Structure formats: C-alpha cells, structure tokens
Amino acid sequence: MIDSISVRDNTVVQAGLLFFALSFILINYAIDVIYIILDPRIKFQ
Numbered sequence: 001m002i003d004s005i006s007v008r009d010n011t012v013v014q015a016g017l018l019f020f021a022l023s024f025i026l027i028n029y030a031i032d033v034i035y036i037i038l039d040p041r042i043k044f045q
Helices: 002-006 010-037
Strands: none
Touching: 002 010
16 A cells, blocks of 8 residues: 555555455444344334
C-alpha cells in the first residue's frame, strides 16, 4: 500500500481504502448485532 501511494497507483489505493472502509462498517454492524443478541434490553425500533 505504501509503495502504491509512492508511485501514485490510484486504483490500488482506492481499492485498499474501499476494503478498509467496508471492513470497518461490517465489523461495527456485526458488533451491534452481537450486542442485541447478548443484551435483551436492547431492541430494534
């Protein structure tokens, strides 16, 4: 990733950032679902 930034390989940089952003979103969503399962006080609205 660092080499791609150095040589301005925009496609690789964009793909890497998209991967990190999507994984961050999916991990947060999974944690929210786990909280709902573990804590019965939390309910969908």
